[in-house]
Amino acid sequence: MIQIEKLRKVYRDRGRAVTAVDDVDLTVADGEVFGVLGRSGAGKSTLLRCVNLLERPDSGRVTVAGQDLLALSGGELRRARQRIGMIHQHFGLLSSRTVAGNVAFPLEVMGVPRAERGERVAELLDLVGLADHAGAHPAQISGGQKQRVGIARALAGRPKVLLSDEATSALDPETTASILALLRDLNRRLGLTVLLITHEMEVVKRICDSVAIMRDGRITEAGPVRDLLTAPGSELARDLFPLPAHAPRPGSTVVDVTFEGDSADRPFVSALAREFGIDVNILGGAVEEVGGARVGRLRVELPGGPEENAARLAHLRAQGLTVEVAP
Amino acid sequence: MTWDEIWPLLRTATGETLYMTGASAALAGVLGLLLGVLLVLSDRGGLLPAPALNKGLGFVVNIGRSLPYLILMVALIPFTRFVAGSSYGNTAMIVPLTVGAAPFYARLVETALREVDPGVVAAARAMGASRRELVVKVLLREARPGLVAGLTVTVIALLGYTAMAGTVGAGGLGYLAISYGYERFETKVMVATVVVLIVLVQLVQMVGDLVTRRLTHK
Numbered sequence: 001m002i003q004i005e006k007l008r009k010v011y012r013d014r015g016r017a018v019t020a021v022d023d024v025d026l027t028v029a030d031g032e033v034f035g036v037l038g039r040s041g042a043g044k045s046t047l048l049r050c051v052n053l054l055e056r057p058d059s060g061r062v063t064v065a066g067q068d069l070l071a072l073s074g075g076e077l078r079r080a081r082q083r084i085g086m087i088h089q090h091f092g093l094l095s096s097r098t099v100a101g102n103v104a105f106p107l108e109v110m111g112v113p114r115a116e117r118g119e120r121v122a123e124l125l126d127l128v129g130l131a132d133h134a135g136a137h138p139a140q141i142s143g144g145q146k147q148r149v150g151i152a153r154a155l156a157g158r159p160k161v162l163l164s165d166e167a168t169s170a171l172d173p174e175t176t177a178s179i180l181a182l183l184r185d186l187n188r189r190l191g192l193t194v195l196l197i198t199h200e201m202e203v204v205k206r207i208c209d210s211v212a213i214m215r216d217g218r219i220t221e222a223g224p225v226r227d228l229l230t231a232p233g234s235e236l237a238r239d240l241f242p243l244p245a246h247a248p249r250p251g252s253t254v255v256d257v258t259f260e261g262d263s264a265d266r267p268f269v270s271a272l273a274r275e276f277g278i279d280v281n282i283l284g285g286a287v288e289e290v291g292g293a294r295v296g297r298l299r300v301e302l303p304g305g306p307e308e309n310a311a312r313l314a315h316l317r318a319q320g321l322t323v324e325v326a327p
Numbered sequence: 328m329t330w331d332e333i334w335p336l337l338r339t340a341t342g343e344t345l346y347m348t349g350a351s352a353a354l355a356g357v358l359g360l361l362l363g364v365l366l367v368l369s370d371r372g373g374l375l376p377a378p379a380l381n382k383g384l385g386f387v388v389n390i391g392r393s394l395p396y397l398i399l400m401v402a403l404i405p406f407t408r409f410v411a412g413s414s415y416g417n418t419a420m421i422v423p424l425t426v427g428a429a430p431f432y433a434r435l436v437e438t439a440l441r442e443v444d445p446g447v448v449a450a451a452r453a454m455g456a457s458r459r460e461l462v463v464k465v466l467l468r469e470a471r472p473g474l475v476a477g478l479t480v481t482v483i484a485l486l487g488y489t490a491m492a493g494t495v496g497a498g499g500l501g502y503l504a505i506s507y508g509y510e511r512f513e514t515k516v517m518v519a520t521v522v523v524l525i526v527l528v529q530l531v532q533m534v535g536d537l538v539t540r541r542l543t544h545k
Contacts, residue, residue, distance in 0.1 A: 052453055081455035092450025095544050096468050105464070106454040137544040153454070163453075 001161060001193040002028035002051060007060035009046050020046040021057070022217035028210070033187050033194040035204045037236070038214035044197040047214070048165050051195065052084045053077060065160055082110050085154030085192075089166035091146040093138040099149050100125065100134040106156040124152040128182065144175035151182065155190075162186075164196035168203060180206045201240055205290050211236060229295050230258045230322040241286040241297035246326065253302045253309045254283065258322040260295040268319055269300065276312055278303055299326065328513050336503060337519055343417050344499035344527075347489045351424035352482045358429040359481070360474070362388060363436025364462060374448075374458055391430030396488045399427050400495060415496025424488050432481040439473025440466050472543040479535025483528050490524070500524055 004026040011018045020043040028034040038044045049055040053069055062069045067080055093102050100121050107117045125131045128148040138146055168176040184207045186192050204211050212222035213235055221235050228236045246254050273280045280300050287296035302309050316323050368374050369381040400423040404414045411419040443466055451465045493501025500520045508517030
């Protein structure tokens with residue numbers, strides 16, 4: 001649905017050049033929720049703004065729904081943008097218009113006749129649960145409601161793609177949860193492909209199918225969330241399950257075990273202890289709900305060196321667990 | 328002079344002042360709006376960047392702003408004669424009044440437009456809005472409270488300018504105050520014009536504030 005190839009964006013200001021997006025490749029599949037996770041200044045916002053060409057990349061290709069955006073003329077690009085929804089961290093609502101007026105704005109831009117607009121606006125407000133607030137001005141409603149208006153407005157052109165620029169970063173945790181649930185629901189019901197950028201792990205955990213981690217303008221890691229969580233050396237897993245530092249003792253081996261899905265329900269620690277007649281020391285661990293499934297990571301200490309533990313680790317791996325020997 | 332003699336004079340003069348102020352405010356309003364929009368659009372990072380045009384416009388606007396009105400009015404006499412066919416009289420005065428007020432309002436328009444949240448403009452661009460729509464439906468519309476507040480200040484400044492116009496061949500309250508109140512020592516006339524001016528300014532401010540408040544949804 002969205003294909004980004006060799007994208008590069010450099011900001012130049014008085015002779016100084018800052019590379020915000022550095023040779024990024026990214027593919028977002030049809031119907032998935034794709035998250036780009038990174039700290040502020042990592043270039044993710046620039047990356048997102050290059051997808052609908054709010055920023056023009058210096059080089060590379062951007063294809064959305066089969067259309068090469070950089071090849072379009074001004075008018076063609078405006079029409080393409082009408083089919084790419086976007087929501088914003090600070091909502092970007094017109095303060096001079098009512099809630100209904102804001103949702104009507106993209107319809108006016110698209111040239112929808114006035115008679116049809118009213119009906120479509122009502123339909124969209126209903127979709128986001130704001131039918132009762134049509135006549136209110138943005139200043140009179142809460143942050144969560146403002147973002148709902150933003151979402152209704154973004155969906156006006158029946159887009160296939162929704163871009164989300166830190167849409168929940170200005171909201172409290174409860175409101176964040178309800179907005180994420182709404183996005184997830186729209187993704188499923190309308191088959192909407194969502195590309196979102198965020199600095200919140202919570203967002204990735206709750207709604208992302210795939211994720212890319214961005215740092216200093218580059219993607220350092222990308223793929224389906226569940227694959228990444230169990231991939232050895234994954235940054236995402238390390239960030240999601242911060243484990244306490246350990247001082248390795250001589251004659252013992254520290255192992256990180258990642259479990260997900262079925263393997264999360266089996267008592268593998270006590271099974272290991274029984275099977276091999278050893279004591280297993282748990283150093284730390286965390287279990288999280290990711291995309292509706294339980295995923296966890298445990299750091300355990302096993303007696304003996306690497307040779308003695310080879311069979312034990314093989315035993316764990318045979319159960320579908322991801323096992324990494326900590327350095 | 329008796330009040331019976333003063334009343335008709337005062338009524339005529341007030342009418343003339345309102346005519347000059349109203350006509351020049353309307354013209355300066357349109358011209359200032361245009362200039363202000365051009366200043367914002369042509370700015371570096373604006374919707375239609377044109378640094379040379381921006382610098383040129385800024386320079387012209389600053390010239391208009393740097394001359395005290397009395398001097399501007401006199402310096403413009405040849406231009407006024409060219410445009411209006413005469414350099415004195417109430418209608419001719421509309422020319423220098425407009426030239427004096429337009430740059431003033433242009434700067435206020437520029438400030439009001441810059442106050443518009445860039446995030447809103449970006450959101451509208453992301454929806455596929457054209458430049459014209461961005462200017463008319465987003466920038467000007469969102470800036471309405473600031474535009475009206477600026478126009479209020481401009482109208483009040485124009486009331487002051489028309490009083491000065493009275494000294495170089497126009498009628499109005501300024502002329503009345505100078506020729507009767509000052510030169511003929513008619514204190515009653517002076518007091519009456521001062522009172523009328525104060526009432527006018529208060530009224531303009533009140534109406535301006537009311538409209539601004541109506542348009543503000545913050």
